[in-house]
Amino acid sequence: MNRNDTEPHIAHVFRGTFVHSTRQAPVEILTNSLLGVDDEGKIAFIEKDQDASRLSKIWGFETSKIKQLEQYEFLMPGMVDTHIHASQYSYSGTALDLPLLEWLKTYTFPVEAKYKDLEFARNIYTKVVRRTLKNGTTTACYFATIHTDASLLLGELADKLGQRALVGKVCMDCNPKVPQYKESQDECKKETDRFIKELLKKKYPNVKPVVTPRFAPSCSSALLSQLGEIANNNKLHIQSHISENKEEVDLVKKLFPDCKSYTDVYLKHNLLTDRTVMAHGCYLTDEELETFHETGSAISHCPNSNISICSGMLNVRNVLNHKVKLGLGTDVAGGYSPSMLDAMRRTLDTSKALTIQDPQHQTLTFEEVFRALHKCVPSPSALSLDDQIGNFEVGKDFDALHVNVCVPDGPVDVFPGEGPEVILEKFLNLGDDRNISAVYVAGRQVVPFPETQLSVGTF
Numbered sequence: 001m002n003r004n005d006t007e008p009h010i011a012h013v014f015r016g017t018f019v020h021s022t023r024q025a026p027v028e029i030l031t032n033s034l035l036g037v038d039d040e041g042k043i044a045f046i047e048k049d050q051d052a053s054r055l056s057k058i059w060g061f062e063t064s065k066i067k068q069l070e071q072y073e074f075l076m077p078g079m080v081d082t083h084i085h086a087s088q089y090s091y092s093g094t095a096l097d098l099p100l101l102e103w104l105k106t107y108t109f110p111v112e113a114k115y116k117d118l119e120f121a122r123n124i125y126t127k128v129v130r131r132t133l134k135n136g137t138t139t140a141c142y143f144a145t146i147h148t149d150a151s152l153l154l155g156e157l158a159d160k161l162g163q164r165a166l167v168g169k170v171c172m173d174c175n176p177k178v179p180q181y182k183e184s185q186d187e188c189k190k191e192t193d194r195f196i197k198e199l200l201k202k203k204y205p206n207v208k209p210v211v212t213p214r215f216a217p218s219c220s221s222a223l224l225s226q227l228g229e230i231a232n233n234n235k236l237h238i239q240s241h242i243s244e245n246k247e248e249v250d251l252v253k254k255l256f257p258d259c260k261s262y263t264d265v266y267l268k269h270n271l272l273t274d275r276t277v278m279a280h281g282c283y284l285t286d287e288e289l290e291t292f293h294e295t296g297s298a299i300s301h302c303p304n305s306n307i308s309i310c311s312g313m314l315n316v317r318n319v320l321n322h323k324v325k326l327g328l329g330t331d332v333a334g335g336y337s338p339s340m341l342d343a344m345r346r347t348l349d350t351s352k353a354l355t356i357q358d359p360q361h362q363t364l365t366f367e368e369v370f371r372a373l374h375k376c377v378p379s380p381s382a383l384s385l386d387d388q389i390g391n392f393e394v395g396k397d398f399d400a401l402h403v404n405v406c407v408p409d410g411p412v413d414v415f416p417g418e419g420p421e422v423i424l425e426k427f428l429n430l431g432d433d434r435n436i437s438a439v440y441v442a443g444r445q446v447v448p449f450p451e452t453q454l455s456v457g458t459f
């Protein structure tokens with residue numbers, strides 16, 4: 001068959017093992033298969049077929065260009081961090097000794113205030129995008145700070161380094177404990193409008209704005225309403241925090257006495273939509289989870305943070321039983337690790353801790369958590385990007401990790417007779433960035449970093 005010049009051409013063909021989630025199965029492993037990516041970065045074919053010459057004729061590629069994956073190598077979809085504070089990356093791994101509200105006042109707000117300085121912002125934002133990409137995060141849902149220009153810079157860096165991202169300029173007009181770190185309601189509205197307009201004007205293919213009220217305690221009711229209106233008028237994503245710790249839940253009750261729950265605060269301000277991602281949710285009641293289900297809003301489970309600053313333990317099984325969309329988040333820097341593999345492990349640990357407390361609790365399986373790593377079907381994904389990413393279906397963007405479980409001096413040992421299921425489980429439980437040989441976003445190889453990007457910032 002002759003292919004028309006206007007049709008996409010094949011940019012990459014891989015042969016070997018591909019692991020992903022489908023509507024039917026949380027883990028599907030295809031061995032001895034071929035996966036082709038076109039020059040628009042989309043998956044052109046994935047076939048369990050040794051007949052490369054037939055496919056090469058149909059698609060017009062040379063079989064000599066096929067990249068062969070070896071015994072301990074596989075491709076899996078890129079991981080999606082549904083909640084990460086790019087602005088807190090500089091102190092990740094430290095400052096984990098206070099509960100949420102004290103932690104915000106003591107560590108977080110003073111650091112975030114520094115992002116007025118664009119050179120400071122450039123250095124940290126470059127590092128967080130690179131670190132997360134290297135660890136296999138192909139999509140990140142970022143909180144920046146209240147500063148519009150630094151938030152735009154984060155979008156520019158994600159685009160340049162090749163990460164898919166939702167970027168949020170943080171909105172907060174109440175901060176009695178650190179009053180110098182906030183804006184007026186009017187500034188929040190104007191700056192959010194400017195942020196959205198300028199970011200969209202850049203036409204970055206994979207970087208979009210997300211409307212970001214920090215959380216109910218730092219926003220007036222008037223600001224929440226305005227942000228709901230902006231998000232709904234422009235069909236934008238929304239991100240915030242909800243029910244992370246008990247003191248915060250009590251504070252919200254006092255601040256919003258007319259709302260029957262924390263969820264009701266966001267519902268009343270039109271902030272719960274099928275493009276909303278709320279982080280934590282440890283103390284949501286069944287009734288609140290029903291509201292999440294009805295509105296199509298998602299929860300970002302951030303287990304490292306939940307444990308590190310002693311916030312609580314989200315019962316993910318209960319969330320799934322309510323058919324609420326669920327993603328995983330690192331929540332750097334309340335969570336100390338920027339790695340989504342860590343988020344997966346902490347998710348399993350928390351689920352097991354809940355089973356220790358209550359043997360009736362149905363522990364999550366590693367397969368279920370694997371699905372949550374890249375937000376796949378059956379329910380629309382936490383970030384509602386399912387038609388575009390999440391697995392290796394034909395037509396989706398090729399966001400993928402090339403994993404090699406057996407690298408010299410790596411963290412994983414393999415033994416004879418171990419098949420792809422074992423190799424996958426070992427990578428998920430024991431692997432790290434040394435096992436991620438390459439990262440692709442929309443077909444573009446973004447890790448290893450190109451030589452031109454090897455030098456980073458000044459400090």
Ligand SMILES: O=c1[nH]c(=O)c2nc[nH]c2[nH]1
Nearest residue numbers: 108214215241305331334
């Ligand atoms: O873990 C968190 N990190 C934050 O920065 C934050 N702000 C409000 N609530 C929060 N929770």
Ligand SMILES: [Zn+2]
Nearest residue numbers: 083241279331
């Ligand atoms: Zn957070």
